[in-house]
Each structure stands twice: as C-alpha cells, then as structure tokens.
Amino acid sequence: MDQEKQSEYIIEVQNLVRDYVSHKGVFRKKKHTVRAVNNLSFFVKKGEIFGLLGANGAGKTTTIKILTTLLAPTSGSVSILGLDPMTQAKALRPRISFVFGGERSLYWRITGRENLNYFSDLYHISNEIKKRRIPELLELVGLKDHADERVETYSKGMKQRLQIARCLVNDPEIIFLDEPTIGLDPIGARDLRNIVKMLAKQGKTVLITTHYMYEADEICGRVAIVNKGKLVALDTPANLKAQTEHTSVIELHLNEKDDALLKGLNQIKEIDQIRANHTDQYESVSLQCKEPRTVFPQLFPLIGTGHLLSVRTREATLEDVYIHYVSQSPH
Amino acid sequence: MLPIINVIFSSLNVHARQNFARATFQFVILFQPILLSFLLYMMLRGSNPVHAGEYIVVSSGLMNLWSSIIFSSAGDIDRERYMGTLECIYVSPSDFRLIFLGHVLGNLLLGLFSMVLSSICVVFLFGLQVHIENPAEFLCAFTLSILSFTAISLLIGLIFTLSRSARILMNCLEYPIYILCGLVFPISVLPKALQFIAYVLSPTWAAQLLRESMAGIQNIRIFYFDLIALSILILVYFLLTIVLFKKIDRRVRIDGTLGVH
Ligand SMILES: Nc1ncnc2c1ncn2[C@@H]1O[C@H](COP(=O)(O)OP(=O)(O)OP(=O)(O)O)[C@@H](O)[C@H]1O
Ligand SMILES: [Mg+2]
Numbered sequence: 076m077d078q079e080k081q082s083e084y085i086i087e088v089q090n091l092v093r094d095y096v097s098h099k100g101v102f103r104k105k106k107h108t109v110r111a112v113n114n115l116s117f118f119v120k121k122g123e124i125f126g127l128l129g130a131n132g133a134g135k136t137t138t139i140k141i142l143t144t145l146l147a148p149t150s151g152s153v154s155i156l157g158l159d160p161m162t163q164a165k166a167l168r169p170r171i172s173f174v175f176g177g178e179r180s181l182y183w184r185i186t187g188r189e190n191l192n193y194f195s196d197l198y199h200i201s202n203e204i205k206k207r208r209i210p211e212l213l214e215l216v217g218l219k220d221h222a223d224e225r226v227e228t229y230s231k232g233m234k235q236r237l238q239i240a241r242c243l244v245n246d247p248e249i250i251f252l253d254e255p256t257i258g259l260d261p262i263g264a265r266d267l268r269n270i271v272k273m274l275a276k277q278g279k280t281v282l283i284t285t286h287y288m289y290e291a292d293e294i295c296g297r298v299a300i301v302n303k304g305k306l307v308a309l310d311t312p313a314n315l316k317a318q319t320e321h322t323s324v325i326e327l328h329l330n331e332k333d334d335a336l337l338k339g340l341n342q343i344k345e346i347d348q349i350r351a352n353h354t355d356q357y358e359s360v361s362l363q364c365k366e367p368r369t370v371f372p373q374l375f376p377l378i379g380t381g382h383l384l385s386v387r388t389r390e391a392t393l394e395d396v397y398i399h400y401v402s403q404s405p406h
Numbered sequence: 407m408l409p410i411i412n413v414i415f416s417s418l419n420v421h422a423r424q425n426f427a428r429a430t431f432q433f434v435i436l437f438q439p440i441l442l443s444f445l446l447y448m449m450l451r452g453s454n455p456v457h458a459g460e461y462i463v464v465s466s467g468l469m470n471l472w473s474s475i476i477f478s479s480a481g482d483i484d485r486e487r488y489m490g491t492l493e494c495i496y497v498s499p500s501d502f503r504l505i506f507l508g509h510v511l512g513n514l515l516l517g518l519f520s521m522v523l524s525s526i527c528v529v530f531l532f533g534l535q536v537h538i539e540n541p542a543e544f545l546c547a548f549t550l551s552i553l554s555f556t557a558i559s560l561l562i563g564l565i566f567t568l569s570r571s572a573r574i575l576m577n578c579l580e581y582p583i584y585i586l587c588g589l590v591f592p593i594s595v596l597p598k599a600l601q602f603i604a605y606v607l608s609p610t611w612a613a614q615l616l617r618e619s620m621a622g623i624q625n626i627r628i629f630y631f632d633l634i635a636l637s638i639l640i641l642v643y644f645l646l647t648i649v650l651f652k653k654i655d656r657r658v659r660i661d662g663t664l665g666v667h
Contacts (some may be wrong), residue, residue: 169499179490184427196416197498199409214473
C-alpha cells in the first residue's frame, strides 16, 4: 500500500485540539468552552497495540471520536492510513472500526446474528463472505450458542463481546476500543484481552483505552498517559516503570487511621511519595521509595497504638507510574 | 445499485422490527387509528355531512401516517442516539440517507397497515359508506402522498441529527400538524399566516387530493393544479435533503451531536 510506504506510522496525531462549546441559559446567553483535548501528539505503527490512559474526562473518548471520523478537530492534524478523517471519511470508514465499551451500540430487540448481518450489509460485505465470516466471529467471541437469541436477553459481558464481533464485520485494518473490558468479569476480560492480542498478531492495529493499568501493562506495546487533554508520558510500559525512579512500593495496612504515623513518614527522606487510602476493611498507606531496606528501620518505631495488619513490598506497577504522572501535573 | 437496495432493505427490516417491539409504536399502529376514527366520527355525527366516511378515512389515515412515518422516523434518530447505534451506522460506508430511508419505509409499511385498519373501522364499526369515485386519480394522489411523507421524513430526520434536544422539538411536531394541514378543520378557518405555512406542508395537499378523488372530482383543472403543487413540494423536499446533507454532515461532526457520551 502506497500510504504505508510513505510513513511507517498508520496513525499520526499532531497538536490535536478539541474544544466543546456549549450554551447555557434559556436564550443561549452564556457560551461555555471546555478544552477536551489539548495539543495532543502521538504516532502509532502498524500492528501495534497502543494504549491511551487517563482519568475520567481526560479526553480519551473525544480523541477516538476524532480519529474515527465522528468528530471534527478544533485544530491540529490527524492522519489515519494516510487519510484525513474529516475530509476523506468516505475512503477511511470501510477500513476502520470502533467499539465504545458498555452495553450500548447494538440493537437489543433483534438477535446477535441479525445485528452482525445488518452491520455487514451497511459495510457492503458480500453474501459469500458474510456466510463465512459471521459464524466465525460468533465463534471467536463465544456467542455461537446464543446467536439466535435477542440481544436484550444477553448479559453485559455477552453484549460487549457481540460489540467486538460487530466491529470486526468489515475486517478493519485499525480497531479503536474505548474501554472494551469495562464491567466484564475477570475471565471475560481475560478472553477479551486474548482476542485483542490475536488481532494484533494478525497485523491489525489496535488503539485501546482502559482504566485497568494491569490490562494496559499486559497487552499494550506502548501507552500514552493523558491528563486534562495533555500528553504527560508516552513509552512502553517497561520503560515507563523504569523511568520513574521509584521502583519499589511498601504497602501498610492498618486497622485505624494514624495521623502521627503519616506525619512521621513525611520526615523520612528516603520516601519519595506517600499515598493514604481508606477502604472498608483497613487504612492503607503506600510508600514509594528506591530502597525499602533503608526505610524499614525508621518506619516501625513510628507505628503508634494502631494495629498493623500487614506490610508488604512490591515492585512499582504501571498503576504507580500512572498515579505519579496524573497526580503530579497541575490541576 | 444492488448494495444500495440491500442497505435500504436491510435497514427497513431491522427497524420495522425494532420499532414494532416498542409499546408506544404498537399503540400508534394498532389503537390510534381506531381512536382517531372514533373521535372524528363523533365530531362529524352531529352535522351529518355527505362524504363523512371519506373524510374520516382520509383524515385519520393521514394523521396516522404522519404519526407513524414522520414522528417515528424522527424519533428513531433520537432513540438511536441514546442507544449509541447512531454513531455506528453514521460511520459505516453506506450513505446515511439511504439507511434512514430504510427506517422511513419500514415505518411507512406499518403506517399503511394502520390506514387500512382505520378504513375497516369506519366501514364496519360506524357503518359509513366509503367510495372511491375516481380510482385512477386516487391512486395517483395516494402515491404522491406517500412520496411526500417519505420526503418530509428524510428531511426532518436529517435535521434531527443536529440536536441532542430533538425529542422536545419532536413532541411539538405531532399534533399541530393535524390542525395546520386541514385534517380536522378546513384550513380556511385558520389565520392567513398559518394558511401560508399549511401550503408548504405536503399533507395539506395530500388531504385535499385524496378527498376529492374519493368523493368525486368537481373541477379537474383544480385537481391537476393541486397534483402539480404537491409534486413540486416533493421535489423541493428531496432537493433540500440532498443539498442540506453536506452542510448537516459537517455541522454534526463539529458539534458532536451524534452521541451522548
Ligand atoms: N458532547 C460534549 N459536550 C460538551 N463537553 C463534552 C462533550 N463530550 C465530552 N465533553 C467534555 O470533554 C472532556 C473530555 O471528555 P471525554 O469523554 O473525551 O473523556 P474520557 O477521557 O473519555 O473520560 P472517561 O474516562 O470518563 O470516559 C470532559 O470534560 C467532558 O465533560
Ligand atoms: Mg471515555
């Protein structure tokens, strides 16, 4: 393909900005602008699984909508398969596909098979290919036995899997997945990750968003962390974890809140970052440090009357990196 | 050509079934024709005019057609927006207007069914006589009426992709038309300004033509004049659909009104 020779990147996003303008008040008096994507740039290679991470409202869905021709950028440039999604949508649309996670984006009152059939027709898939592909897709997402039941009778996970099948009816070159595993049970989510990995092996490019950091760590070749519409980090999960010097985390679980402890911990200079969390069962305190050995001797004398339930050390995960970047950047 | 027909037919099939499973739509298709015929019958019973049967059949038929085609088709856009499917079908390689035409035709078929139902109601329940005096002209008027309803639906549906508050607008759209297009009272009782609006709306002409061809055409020249007026309106609606789509398509993507997320 010509376009792919020109550039090694299949998705090119440069200085992308998107503002939402809404009007408040009955007579449209007040104009209110939200900058959802703020000068975002990234590039994705063919066959990559690229993760887009960021808090709620970070601009992930907005970015995907722009890349999939649904939304116009305010400024900046986007090129997908060498095409401009805004002006060359017609040529681009047959070659890409998207899933917005959750149970929507399906017709609930008809069966799963009928849904796939309908979307195949909209993508001008010939009867011959349809006859072969639809059963294959149903098999792939494990819905073979429920294909002829109405979608409204499906569980959440089944609907989500049907959406994956739906997005594959046109055998797309790039797949955009917006939180495809949201609300799935652990096995369902694992199956979905396996499908995504398999698709990438077949040479498809996947851009995925998720709030589960272990998931991004497991499947993504590279991840971009976005905060308030801005790119704050972009690299392989391994490099990101190595980049942040905080390589270890000490986790304490206490049976009650201990303010004196927190105060004392602030004095220990070997600790780089402290996070206190409250759960139903316990108070948790996470300490990021380079060398737990140097922290422990100073740590235990600080623990006051409260009951220490457990202590453990672990390597920093992508989640720690994520929290590091997202909580660091100015609000 | 074949893929085009396939898209329209596939969309018709899916949406007719999606819609028929909805309780409100069942009401519109099955009970509303009976209720409307009954209402009109009660209104006319006192005055006992000639051609009461034809009047009721045409009025309740067109009211139903309006509800089922235009109201439901425009509503489909909003429903699909909240279902999340509007974005999916919009970015498919098929022309959105063709997909939506499938919706409209599906609703049309169901609307025709309710027209038949209201005719049966008038004849067998109220025992009124319904004749078609000029069958050829009636067929002509009927075909044009359906075309015009299809054209309006396409236009309104497209406009509804523009706004997330379409539903509010839609609710304001159903009943005024009954009065504005002379389906309940003759439009001559309306103020002049409203009469003008009535004449750019195709149901006004459709109602006149259908009634006349059923009751017997008094003046063939006026009839043909009306027929031409209706044809021109249809043409205008279709042209607007074609011309406006490019603009609407841009606007929709700038404003981001296809989805709710
Ligand atoms: N149609 C819209 N109109 C106005 N503002 C919007 C619209 N869609 C999104 N926004 C705003 O743009 C910002 C980015 O939203 P977006 O949905 O892209 O975030 P996200 O990263 O996908 O978040 P989440 O993880 O919650 O899905 C948010 O502040 C949101 O309120
Ligand atoms: Mg989102």
